[in-house]
Amino acid sequence: MGRKILIFGLGKKYNDLKTYIDSRDVIAFLDNKAEENPMVFEGKYVYNPCRIPQECRFDAVLITSVYYFPIKRQLMALGIRKEMIYSLFQIGELQPANLTEKEEHTLKIWKRSSKRFLLVQHDGGGGGATIALSNLALALAKKYNVLVTFPTKGEMISFYESHQIPYICNMQMNCDTEVFSNIILEADVVLVNAVINNNVIEMLHRYGKPFYLWLHDHQDIYDHSDCECLKECMDHNVKLLAVSPKAMELFTAYIKSMPCLRFPLAIQDPGYCVQHKKANQITTIAVIGELCRIKGQDILLDALEKIKTICKVKLIGGTSQDVPFANMIADRCEKRNYECAGHMTNREIHELYCKGEIQILICPSRFETMSISSVEAMSYGIPIIVSDRTGIAEYVKEMGSYCIFESENRDSLAEKIERLLIDPQKRKWIGGKMRVIYKQYFSMEELEKRCNIFDRQEVRLCSMRD
Numbered sequence: 001m002g003r004k005i006l007i008f009g010l011g012k013k014y015n016d017l018k019t020y021i022d023s024r025d026v027i028a029f030l031d032n033k034a035e036e037n038p039m040v041f042e043g044k045y046v047y048n049p050c051r052i053p054q055e056c057r058f059d060a061v062l063i064t065s066v067y068y069f070p071i072k073r074q075l076m077a078l079g080i081r082k083e084m085i086y087s088l089f090q091i092g093e094l095q096p097a098n099l100t101e102k103e104e105h106t107l108k109i110w111k112r113s114s115k116r117f118l119l120v121q122h123d124g125g126g127g128g129a130t131i132a133l134s135n136l137a138l139a140l141a142k143k144y145n146v147l148v149t150f151p152t153k154g155e156m157i158s159f160y161e162s163h164q165i166p167y168i169c170n171m172q173m174n175c176d177t178e179v180f181s182n183i184i185l186e187a188d189v190v191l192v193n194a195v196i197n198n199n200v201i202e203m204l205h206r207y208g209k210p211f212y213l214w215l216h217d218h219q220d221i222y223d224h225s226d227c228e229c230l231k232e233c234m235d236h237n238v239k240l241l242a243v244s245p246k247a248m249e250l251f252t253a254y255i256k257s258m259p260c261l262r263f264p265l266a267i268q269d270p271g272y273c274v275q276h277k278k279a280n281q282i283t284t285i286a287v288i289g290e291l292c293r294i295k296g297q298d299i300l301l302d303a304l305e306k307i308k309t310i311c312k313v314k315l316i317g318g319t320s321q322d323v324p325f326a327n328m329i330a331d332r333c334e335k336r337n338y339e340c341a342g343h344m345t346n347r348e349i350h351e352l353y354c355k356g357e358i359q360i361l362i363c364p365s366r367f368e369t370m371s372i373s374s375v376e377a378m379s380y381g382i383p384i385i386v387s388d389r390t391g392i393a394e395y396v397k398e399m400g401s402y403c404i405f406e407s408e409n410r411d412s413l414a415e416k417i418e419r420l421l422i423d424p425q426k427r428k429w430i431g432g433k434m435r436v437i438y439k440q441y442f443s444m445e446e447l448e449k450r451c452n453i454f455d456r457q458e459v460r461l462c463s464m465r466d
Contacts, residue, residue: 003094004058006030008049008075009065010041012320013088016152017064020091020171028056049078060094062086069226089122089199092151092171097179103168107179110147110166111186117144117454118187122196124154124169126346128372129216132243132265133193134159136214139266139447140454141165149173149183155345174200184209189454191241195251196221198230205233212239212454214263215247216369218294222254231255244391247369264395265370266447269439270350270379283421284312286358288349288373289365291315291340292322296364296387297329299410303364304336306414309421313338314358316349353380359427360420365390366407375442378434383427385416395441402430 007014007021008030029041034048047056061084063071068087075085086093099107110116117140121133134156137146141163148160148167151174160167172179174197184190184204190211192200204211234256241263242248248260289295297315304313315333319326319342333340344352352358353376361377363386370391374384378396386393389407396403402419405412420427440446 003060005060005062005094006047006052006056006058008061008063008071009088010046011065013066014064017088017091020152021062025094027058028052030061049075058084060084060086062088062091062094064088066220067224069224072226087199089151089197090175092173092175092177092180095171097172097177099168099170099172099179103170106147106166106168107183110145113145114188115144116187117146117189118183118191119146119148120174120190120192120197120200121148121150121156122174122194123152124150124156125152126155128265128370129194129196130154130156131267131346131372132216133214134165135266135268135444135447136191136451137165138163138268139444139451142448143451143455144189147183147187149180151175176203181207194221195225195230195255198225201230201233205235205237208237210237210239212241215240215242215251215260216265217247217250218369219250219367220294222250225254227254234258243370244394246367246389246391246394250369261453263450263453264441264446265372265375266442266444267372267375267379268444270353282310282312283359283424283427284314284357285360285362285417286314286316286352287362287364288316288376289363290317290321291319291326291329293325294366294368296366296407298325298332299364299366299387299408299413300362301329301332301336301338302410303413303417306410307418307421309418311417311421314341315339316341316344318343349376353377353382358382360385360417362413362417363387363390363392364413368392375438378438378442381431381435383420383430383434385413385420396434396437399430399433399437402426 003025004027005025006028007026010029010031028044029046030049031046034046039046061075061080065071072085076082119133119137121130137148140146146165148165150169151171153169157169174180190209192211192213195217240258240260242260243265287297287300291297330340361374361382361384363371363374365387366389368390371386374386374392377384385403385405387407388404393404405416
């Protein structure tokens, strides 16, 4: 990097990112848990930010935590200048340009083309928002010359490569570097995928570049973002798209009320490839999502205490966001002989459905703007039961008496699970209805039709309708 930097944050995000950081430039770490006497981590001191010694000369502080904005405010209150503080999405600004020959070639071809569409994705992982964007890229590629940019590697790279969609995965992307600035200015259409890309939103505002903002984000993202700055960035250059009314509800609460077009996500159709279990086999219930409080796995476990029918339970999801909560869930599952399967790739989840190892999908989230795991289950013809605080509930309300429970209401959830467990024919009927709703709202064919909005020079955005 060529600069002397302090790193604030020693958790999972740092471990994910340290391969992109030249350790020779890191002079020390910061952590609020550090005592008066500094600790040692990876051979370097860890200081409490209130007690950085005067002899510790540094050029920048890199915050490797999703709690970027609160930490930034803390550091500024301690006298560290704003321009010296960088988020985990800005590592590229501390590095010299380092595009590979392949990336240079990808850029050259894209810049020479017409109808250049830039899709900005926050990482290469297989989360809901990145899956949604990958399928949008696939739909847009039929009309546009698409380029997807993201800074860090992940399982979505194989998707882009298998579908021959141009992408650049490089720390120079999605931050205020010369190479990314040039990409922005060359694009005919720009879509920023989610508020979590707030630094890109600020760049586009500064350049006066029109763009689309596709809203997926949950409440935690807004809590960790500089909402006052984002509010200033929301002007006539921004056109809002939202996966659900819940997504727009959050944006309005945290940022401002603006015209918005409902623009649901889509996933590819797996077809009817599910092997149905025999009548005498035990039904398996699954929840797919990070083990954290907002996903509500504890609500499901409480509801299962009230159920008399025997079933298998499988919890699929990582444990890094909320470790104490994840450990509590794992302990409860162990006592009941439920399975905590950990993180699984999209391919592994697909294989579970195809083998008939999931018969009911539960989304007990306390709040979720959509629930891509529910959409995936619907595409396989699997019945779902979802909280009324999820965006997907808006799309399955015609089946609400079977599929929607009042958030936090364990009795309501237990009653709906019990009804499906004891009636295989009802499960099959509901699964068929889920499949129809998937085709109506979340198929790639429907997404391709919605992409017609990008063909117009000006889009008249309507208010969010039910």
